[in-house]
Amino acid sequence: MDTVDKATRSRYMSAVKSRGNRSTEMKMVRLLRKNKLKGWRRHKRITGTPDFCWPVIKVALFVDGCFWHGCPRCYNLPKSNVIFWKNKVIGNRRHDKRVNLILRAQGWKVLRVWGCRINEKRTLLRLRTALHSQN
Ligand SMILES: [Zn+2]
Numbered sequence: 001m002d003t004v005d006k007a008t009r010s011r012y013m014s015a016v017k018s019r020g021n022r023s024t025e026m027k028m029v030r031l032l033r034k035n036k037l038k039g040w041r042r043h044k045r046i047t048g049t050p051d052f053c054w055p056v057i058k059v060a061l062f063v064d065g066c067f068w069h070g071c072p073r074c075y076n077l078p079k080s081n082v083i084f085w086k087n088k089v090i091g092n093r094r095h096d097k098r099v100n101l102i103l104r105a106q107g108w109k110v111l112r113v114w115g116c117r118i119n120e121k122r123t124l125l126r127l128r129t130a131l132h133s134q135n
Helices: 006-017 022-034 082-105 121-132
Strands: 052-054 059-064 109-114
Touching (some): 022 121, 059 082, 059 121, 082 109, 109 121
Antiparallel strands (some): 052 059
16 A cells, blocks of 8 residues: 555545546547547457557557656656655556557557647647558
């Protein structure tokens, strides 16, 4: 059991609540719909439970929350319990890497997009490339 103070605990809990990160995922849904990208499923029970995936062509898409996965652009380490948070992010990233490896070994193409970059041109380009290079 981690020993953390009350402030950390409550910060952690409130972050957990937003873990499904609906608003971020909805942003992605809108992007996919707007660009008529079809065939995706959400939260399919394969390794890592990707936020989105295209089972037929085996493309998995993760939308990584900036806070949980330590986005290099916008992550700010909380001021208290620095070690706790550092380890949290390190652990998550390690998990992400393992998931990538396993999925790739199973023949999936894995894409990860930072929550803050969903609406950048490059994201759509990467998606299109991944989805079309399969056929
Ligand atoms: Zn970010």
